[in-house]
Amino acid sequence: MARTYLIAGTASHAGKSTVAAGLCRVLADAGVRVAPFKAQNMSNNARAVATPDGGFGEIGVSQYVQARAARIPATTDHNPVLLKPRGGGESQLVIDGRAVGHFAAGDYYEEHWERARAAAEASWRRLAADHDVVVAEGAGSVAEINLHHRDLANVETARFADRGSGSAEIVLVADIERGGVFASLAGTLELMPDDLRERVAGCVITKFRGDRSLLDPGVEAFEDRFGVPVLGVLPYDDPGLPEEDSVSLPAGGGAAVRGEDDGVPDDRAVTVAVPRLPRISNFTDLDPLAREPGVRVAYLPLDAPLDGADALVLPGTKNTVDDLLALRAAGFDDRLAAFDGPVVGLCGGYQLLGERLANASVEGTGDADDLDGFGLLPVETRFERAKRVEPVTRTLTGCGPLDGASGPVTGYEIHMGRTRPRAPIERPFPAEGERGAEGAATDRVFGTYLHGLFENRSAREAFLDAVFAHAGLERPAGRAADSPYDRAAALVREHVDLEALSLPSSSAPA
Known part of the structure; x- marks a missing residue:
């Protein structure tokens, strides 16, 4: 049975995903059979992957990323329980990759939590039987004392892993940028359940800026007082892993811009504007663009002007209908109609660009059955x-803003609804018969259900060529940023005392 390491946090967004992904890649590179795991996740950034019974289901993007870091195919066992917020205090519950229904938090915990827990333990057991190490990522804080009796991602994971293998260890991760890092660690240790506190192997401090030696007195005092080693201090360095949720995007009126640290002057760069939809999902689709030299991906408030944008991408959404109403209330229709650059709609964004949304009460929270879309396609x-969840491979024929792209492209579909043409229209996937409805294009507008489109080099290059041409700029020389998996691994390898964790050194039986 595999050894399990639970990467737990003192708070949300502390850097757990980076540490987990980095550790997965370090172990995989050393020949260790390693698998990621997160018992319960809450995210609208999801991926379609295989299920143990041979079908397809969805998991949170972080575990998909960690599986890639571990150099193994992602499956629903890596994230058996997924909650996808949809607004109104409800989330869609996904167990073993398949949607169960929409529930308020109280209903989930009262009626479905035991089923979720059983599914999570079964998934962990399958992973533990086939691997040397399971790197489990916790959720939020491991010290939420109001949730300890139903904390699936932290408390329950540590307990069933400890019973199953006798070697579950916990690594606490704390973000120093928030301030009070030693107080956060101390308070977490104090409030953890006693049996979990005994399993803490050490702590990792993340997002440190400045002179590392200035932290040494605090590290020494903390270790002396609590007897828990600080295994490492990670410098502030974003490896570029896809974000798990929209916490990284501004909640208020500001814009978030990615890709600014590539060394290309702003006057030689292009801006791809992305409306920050209230229910935005799978915005990791834009990450491959932000890694390209001279490309700024700007997530904008709904009422922001588009004057400085060179292209526009409407991203996925957990609720197309309600986000359409939010955009319309912000006056987005007029700004979109006046925009003359390349436009791409991905999944829900594709639906928004159409002329009509029928049977809308199935998707939205209102009573309207038919709504006008933005009418660009x-x-x-x-x-x-019914929900379509499936990894796909399609043959792309370049058209519109992706003119010049051709050949096979891979990605995944996660959506409700069917889209049909109302008039003759170019099809990006003309050889797919009925599947041709998965996309449509005009000379400057492109819509598709294919998530992961820009991970395909031909599609990404064609789109960016069109954007730079529209902006009247020459694309800067250079290459995209290094693999985020290798960058995360370098952070862990160079700044964490891995020997203290007694990690397996090869795929020999653990």
């Missing part, structure tokens, strides 16, 4: 309760 979407 002559297509109509009819919502259905």
